[in-house]
Structure formats: C-alpha cells, structure tokens
Amino acid sequence: MFMDSEYYDEQFQKIRFSNEELDSVRFYDCTFTDCDFGETFFRDCKFSGCRFANCNLNQIKVVDCQFSQASFTECKCVGINWTEAIWPKMVMPGALVFEECTLNHSTFIGLALPQCILRKCMARNVDFREADLAKAIFSSTDFSESLFGETNLTGADFSHAANYRIDPNGNRISGATFMLPEAISLLYCMDIQLKEE
Incomplete structure (x- = not known):
C-alpha cells in the first residue's frame, strides 16, 4: 500500500489499512478521507500538516511517531495513547x-x-x-x-x-x-x- 518512504500533498481516499503495520513513513501536507486505519501500528511515522476526515483511527498505536499541525474532523480516535508519540x-x-x-x-x-x-x-x-x-x-x-x-x-x-x-x-x-x-x-x-x- 504505502511503498514510498515520503509523501507530499497526496490525497488518500477510502484506504482500508486496518490491523496493519507501517514503519518510518513521512507524510507532509497529505489528506486522508474516509480511510480505515483501525488498530494499525504506526511506528516512527511523521504526519506534518496532514488532515484526516471521517477516518477510523480507533486503537491505533503511534509509537515514536511525530505529529505537527495535524487536524482530525469527524474521526473515530478511541483508545489512542498519544504519549507513545515523540x-x-x-x-x-x-x-x-x-x-x-x-x-x-x-x-x-x-x-x-x-x-x-x-x-x-x-x-x-x-x-x-x-x-x-x-x-x-x-x-x-x-x-x-x-x-x-x-x-x-x-x-x-x-x-x-x-x-x-x-x-x-x-x-x-x-x-x-x-x-x-x-x-x-x-x-x-x-x-x-x-x-x-
């Protein structure tokens, strides 16, 4: 699914990526719409200026991830331990x-x-x-x-x-x-x- 290590200004729509793992991927000014990341393990990922709309992020792991100017609209973000991020x-x-x-x-x-x-x-x-x-x-x-x-x-x-x-x-x-x-x-x-x- 995410084959590159960096993404800039990408639009991701209706992606189904639940119960997966994603390591060391950088997202800059990307938009995620109607995506399902439920219970996905994000490790050492970066989300800078990214926007999430109507996404399922329930129980994701954000170990060693970085968030900067990240916005979430009408998203499910249940059970996230934000202290695991950097x-x-x-x-x-x-x-x-x-x-x-x-x-x-x-x-x-x-x-x-x-x-x-x-x-x-x-x-x-x-x-x-x-x-x-x-x-x-x-x-x-x-x-x-x-x-x-x-x-x-x-x-x-x-x-x-x-x-x-x-x-x-x-x-x-x-x-x-x-x-x-x-x-x-x-x-x-x-x-x-x-x-x-």
Missing part, C-alpha cells in the same frame, strides 16, 4: 486539532499541547493529567469521566463544554472560560453545600 522539546502551539471527533478512552498524560483544539468532540474517560493545555479550545465537548489533575488549563475555553470535573485547587485554571450552569461543577470538590432557593 513530541518536540520546543513546544509548537496547535499541534493537534480535533473537530467533531470521538476520543474516548485516550491518554494525553503529561503532554505539552498548548492551543490544541477539541471542538464538538466526545472525550469521555480521557486522561489529561499533568498536561499543558494552556489556551486550548474545548468548546462543546463532552468530558464525562475524564481526568484532570495538575493540568495547565490557563486561558482554556470550555464554552458549552459538558460533564467536566475539574478541581480548581489541583489544576491551573486562571483566565479559563466556563459557562453556567456547567461551571457549578467547579465547586463540587470544595467541601461546601450548595442550596437552591
């Missing part, structure tokens, strides 16, 4: 963009992903502990059972986001945007009583 020491803002994606059961522990975007996504049971997500956009995303702890959420936008449980004492939330009534959840961990009239 992230640059010099942080690049906006390295990952997810729009209307399913990210359930994924892991971003300790990653520096400032200004990343999760817009209109399903992010249930996702681990964001110790991650740097400063100025991230999380609007209209469902965070049911997701974990935040020692997470940098400075200036993050949670407009219309739902079901998040964020301890203000255990996370950095200065300048972050929240909306009522969901923002009341920030009080649940403070050992206080909330009463309605």
Whole structure:
C-alpha cells in the first residue's frame, strides 16, 4: 500500500489499512478521507500538516511517531495513547486539532499541547493529567469521566463544554472560560453545600 518512504500533498481516499503495520513513513501536507486505519501500528511515522476526515483511527498505536499541525474532523480516535508519540522539546502551539471527533478512552498524560483544539468532540474517560493545555479550545465537548489533575488549563475555553470535573485547587485554571450552569461543577470538590432557593 504505502511503498514510498515520503509523501507530499497526496490525497488518500477510502484506504482500508486496518490491523496493519507501517514503519518510518513521512507524510507532509497529505489528506486522508474516509480511510480505515483501525488498530494499525504506526511506528516512527511523521504526519506534518496532514488532515484526516471521517477516518477510523480507533486503537491505533503511534509509537515514536511525530505529529505537527495535524487536524482530525469527524474521526473515530478511541483508545489512542498519544504519549507513545515523540513530541518536540520546543513546544509548537496547535499541534493537534480535533473537530467533531470521538476520543474516548485516550491518554494525553503529561503532554505539552498548548492551543490544541477539541471542538464538538466526545472525550469521555480521557486522561489529561499533568498536561499543558494552556489556551486550548474545548468548546462543546463532552468530558464525562475524564481526568484532570495538575493540568495547565490557563486561558482554556470550555464554552458549552459538558460533564467536566475539574478541581480548581489541583489544576491551573486562571483566565479559563466556563459557562453556567456547567461551571457549578467547579465547586463540587470544595467541601461546601450548595442550596437552591
């Protein structure tokens, strides 16, 4: 399927490459549309400026892979351990963009992903502990059972986001945007009583 070691500005459509392995292939400014990569093992691959639309990426492995300015729209990205990828020491803002994606059961522990975007996504049971997500956009995303702890959420936008449980004492939330009534959840961990009239 992928016979070359590098691809530039290629358009890949309706590729079926699930349960496969792909080693040391570089993709620059490529577009993947309606592709199935479910449970594929990517090792030492690079995706720079690439766009994924309506793709199945459930349970892919991204061992030693690199992502830069990669965007995902209406993709299934369930069960991905993003910490297995290689992230640059010099942080690049906006390295990952997810729009209307399913990210359930994924892991971003300790990653520096400032200004990343999760817009209109399903992010249930996702681990964001110790991650740097400063100025991230999380609007209209469902965070049911997701974990935040020692997470940098400075200036993050949670407009219309739902079901998040964020301890203000255990996370950095200065300048972050929240909306009522969901923002009341920030009080649940403070050992206080909330009463309605």
